[in-house]
Amino acid sequence: MTKSRQIKDFIAKLLIYLCSAFSVCLLVGIICYVFVKGIRTVNWSFLTSVTSVLKGTVGIAGNIVNTLIIILITMIIAAPIGIGSAIYLNEYAKPGKLVTLIEYATETLSGIPSILFGLFGMMFFGEKLGLGYSLLTGSLTLILMVLPLITRNTQEALKTVPDSYRNGAIGLGSGKWHMIRTILIPSAMPGIITGVILAIGRIVGESAALLFTAGSAKLLPKGLSGLLQKPLQSGGTLTIQMYLSATSEGDFSTAFGIAVVLLIIVLLINLGTKLLTARFDVNRKD
């Protein structure tokens, strides 16, 4: 090997190692920085009270409740539709124009930036349907956004179920729907749940699609009737509040406090999907 070749190889290797180290260092840097800056803000009262000048409290309880409500409404609607869509594509559809069209549409949906979902949600759900700035408008918008994620993950999960399961059930005289309900969905469950968890992660981290649909109110709903009415009222999620704290309100301690909470949620979600995938693999071996 010539000398110049050796030098070139060495430089290439060095660059490869440096670039790979960059991602790891970046992640560690981000996590450390956010925790150092924000961990002092996070305590019990930060999580359970609402920011109020009168009471002198700083807290994000209202935003946590808003985030939970949005996750709940979005997933109640998006999960069945996404799973149903995957079942159609995998189990019923025969290759053809309709399937190509559906797959292209799903692809397109997953490529649309969240700010455009927000714009559409504001125009259609907010103004045309008259829902205004409300958690419901935000949820309806997010449904469109997370649908491709759930569909694709469910499809992947369904593909891993061996055909012998299907043939066996049908051969024993089961109807197709019965087979799907009792054999297919339970076998694909870990994969489906992974998709749902990923979708929840996406919702927790979303901000641009919610700014002009769900609004930014941060008060806690009062009592059960307040909670029931909340979906029709404006409410800011954790990310929205963080954005406002860091920009217009200039309250960086709250912003970093929320960042800590968000990072913990992201880490937990990541861990959860990892564990599920690991279990899924074990199941596939037998």
Next chain:
Amino acid sequence: MKKKAIIEITAKCIFTLCAVLAIFAVCSITIYMFIKGTPTFHRVGVLDLLFGTKWAPTAENPSYGILYIILSSIVGTAAAVLVGVPIGLLTAVFLSEMAEKRIGGIVRGAVELLAAIPSVIYGLIGMMVLNPLMYQMEKALYKDNPAHQFTGGANMLSAIIVLAIMILPTVISISTSSLQAVPQILRSASLGLGATKMQTIFKVVIPAAKSGILTGVVLGIGRALGEAMAINMVAGGAVNIPLPFNSVRTLTTQIVSEMGYAQGLHRQVLFSVGLVLYIFIMIVNFILLKARRKGVGEA
């Protein structure tokens, strides 16, 4: 028996309906974007809108030129891709060709987590770390230039860096899987002919995985074009020529920062900004679809 048949048909219909909803959603979004975005082309004038350089929506004689906004989006995305893709590709090479299982697992995990971090957190860190740094540089560079408008560090360069970091996970994961899909026999042949490992990687493996890597790049472009919140937090708030130390507005941040208060024609122009972004994204999607089809054909 009849009851069973009815249940079967109902189930099939419901599943079909679920699947067709995606088509319905894409169609309504497209139609709405055009309905809301096109009237201003008529009212402001296509040329004045797309190629006007003056953005003064609240002035007495308002003008709605979005050329600099479009350019900022294009320049920002292009620069972010230029910075992010090499780093991402080399990381993918590491993961696919060189990493031992444990270290590879750590890098892979880190990349997955980077993808999951909400964009507002990238924005916040950009504001707190990058912008002050940029301000130092700006003060040093422009101290003798009274014509420069100081931005406090919220500028194009910050936006590019944040975007480059945010597209990394996409580029890395797609490139890694396409590198891994290159048949082992190509590597063995190249090594057998006496090429070094690095020569094999750069002259054989990467060219063989070209179309997959390009897919990753195009996905990265889509992600960079559409990113809104993080950029809005670090890029400043003025419509400007996209120069490194200028405070800029992109298509996305223009919507984020003005939709809250815009009225009348101003608001409609923001819908047009959304339409321009939507058309850009559709072009990216179209390229992606072509690339995917080609990729399938090759495999």
